[in-house]
Amino acid sequence: NIAGLLNGKKGLVTGVANNLSISWAIAQIAKEHGADLAFTYQGEILEKRVTPLAEEVGCDFIVPCDVTDEKSLDTIFEVVKKKWGKLDFLVHSIAFADRNELKGRYIDTTLPNFLNSMNISCYSLTALAKRAEPLMKDGGKIVTLTYYGAQKVVPNYNVMGLAKAALEASVKYLASDMGVNNIRINAISAGPIKTLASSGINDFKSMLSMHENTAPLRKNTTQRDVAGAALYLLSDLSSRVTGEIHYVDCGFNTTIGPSQPK
Numbered sequence: 070n071i072a073g074l075l076n077g078k079k080g081l082v083t084g085v086a087n088n089l090s091i092s093w094a095i096a097q098i099a100k101e102h103g104a105d106l107a108f109t110y111q112g113e114i115l116e117k118r119v120t121p122l123a124e125e126v127g128c129d130f131i132v133p134c135d136v137t138d139e140k141s142l143d144t145i146f147e148v149v150k151k152k153w154g155k156l157d158f159l160v161h162s163i164a165f166a167d168r169n170e171l172k173g174r175y176i177d178t179t180l181p182n183f184l185n186s187m188n189i190s191c192y193s194l195t196a197l198a199k200r201a202e203p204l205m206k207d208g209g210k211i212v213t214l215t216y217y218g219a220q221k222v223v224p225n226y227n228v229m230g231l232a233k234a235a236l237e238a239s240v241k242y243l244a245s246d247m248g249v250n251n252i253r254i255n256a257i258s259a260g261p262i263k264t265l266a267s268s269g270i271n272d273f274k275s276m277l278s279m280h281e282n283t284a285p286l287r288k289n290t291t292q293r294d295v296a297g298a299a300l301y302l303l304s305d306l307s308s309r310v311t312g313e314i315h316y317v318d319c320g321f322n323t324t325i326g327p328s329q330p331k
């Protein structure tokens with residue numbers, strides 16, 4: 070496909086857990102646009118789920134990754150260096166908080182869970198970017214996923230809101246650090262999407278229908294919608310865009326609620 074926006078580009082995609090993962094949709098569209106891909110997966114359980122998906126997109130290799138294990142982070146980039154010698158783009162699509170902290174009051178968060186959520190959902194981007202930078206000698210692109218709960222209180226998002234607020238700030242600081250090396254880093258703030266990470270969130274269904282009834286486009290967001298925006302941010306179409314939070318949420322974040330009749 071000569072028209073590929075990512076022809077010959079080598080990209081590392083994290084956070085694929087199953088075929089509903091947002092980063093799986095990003096991997097698919099990157100492949101459609103000519104990229105060579107590598108995946109990281111979290112633990113043996115996911116290896117069985119990720120392997121067939123990786124094969125589906127002709128993935129060059131997959132590596133285990135638990136972002137709380139610094140050794141595993143080093144290993145990922147040792148493998149990338151050995152297999153490819155370079156890296157053109159990185160997709161960070163990782164978040165975690167104790168599910169008991171995703172309901173009730175934010176104030177009840179515990180220090181261990183707060184730190185763990187911050188580590189996995191925010192610091193991991195910095196840790197990955199730091200290791201990716203030396204391999205992005207010809208410049209590079211980094212995309213991460215965030216959520217509106219970073220900016221405004223979303224009931225029950227709680228400690229994850231703190232982590233995403235820190236993640237969004239880190240995107241700006243990382244953009245400032247790495248711009249001189251022609252590495253761009255941006256976040257996509259996606260509307261609520263049914264995935265493994267959102268399943269088990271109580272009342273997620275009613276949140277989805279509230280969004281559909283409130284967002285200017287009167288629709289919900291899909292993984293493929295997010296993937297299209299990621300393709301733009303990973304390609305040279307966004308060559309002067311860095312440190313940005315790009316909303317793909319049917320316009321939800323722009324209004325206080327339905328002002329027009331249905």
Ligand SMILES: NC(=O)c1ccc[n+]([C@@H]2O[C@H](COP(=O)([O-])OP(=O)(O)OC[C@H]3O[C@@H](n4cnc5c(N)ncnc54)[C@H](O)[C@@H]3O)[C@@H](O)[C@H]2O)c1
Binds near residue numbers: 215
């Ligand atoms: N689904 C939504 O409504 C929504 C909306 C906006 C943003 N996001 C963000 O999108 C990203 C991807 O989430 P998703 O909805 O695709 O769900 P998902 O469950 O498919 O992806 C989450 C990923 O995080 C990984 N992960 C968790 N802890 C990890 C660790 N310690 N080490 C390595 N990987 C770890 C999981 O293995 C999984 O692959 C997350 O950052 C999430 O906050 C999701």
Ligand SMILES: Cc1c(CN(C)C(=O)CCc2cnc3c(c2)CCC(=O)N3)oc2ccccc12
Binds near residue numbers: 224226227260265
């Ligand atoms: C939207 C939305 C989401 C989806 N989203 C944007 C997210 O970022 C999900 C993040 C997440 C992080 N950690 C865990 C879980 C989800 C569920 C499983 C688990 O054990 N831990 O999560 C919410 C939680 C409360 C309210 C809204 C939402």
